[in-house]
Amino acid sequence: MAPEFAGIVAGPKAEVNSFHFIEFNGKDEKMAPKKSKYFHRIKNLPVVMLTEQSKSHMVVGTNVLLSFIENPPGCVFPLHKHPSEQILIILEGEEDHICGKEKFLMKAGDICIHPPNAMHGGESKTGFKGIDIFCPPREDWLAKLKQAIKKKGKA
Secondary structure (H helix, E strand, O other), X not given: OOHHHOOOOOOOOOOOOOOOEEXXXXXXXXXXXXXXXXXXXXXXXXXXXXXXOOEEEXXXXXXXXXXXXXXXXXXXXXXXXXXXEEEEEEEEEEEEEEEOOEEEEEEOOOEEEXXXXXXXXXXXXXXXXXXXXXEOOOHHHHHHHHHHHHHXXXX
8 A cells, every 4th residue: 555545534625644633622613623643524534436326435544444435326336356355334224235156135234244356246226324444455446535635635
């Protein structure tokens, strides 16, 4: 993994290695931004388009990438494989999921562990929100994250 991604999230300026959090001092209107390498808010992470319909907010550590994925109703995530191990946790909604030669319906609270290079994908009739954990971080997702940070910086 490229060193510039170790611990990266994009703050308001969307710069690489720019970390921000809000310090609470009792009143929302008096919250002041301060930099932190450790604290992040999902809503402040850049939006990364994974497919035309699927989007994610991502945070990257030294050896792991977390993707807070949102697929709208009717979203098809094509069958694919990658060298990273992946753990998918469904938080809301459901997805008809394929992993290897198995097909199953995943609902809120369900977990699928995808071994490295296992074919997987799915279709969500209801839409879903979930967390994908990749170890090591997917290089193609890091490239998409870098593009999203650059785009956010130009906005």
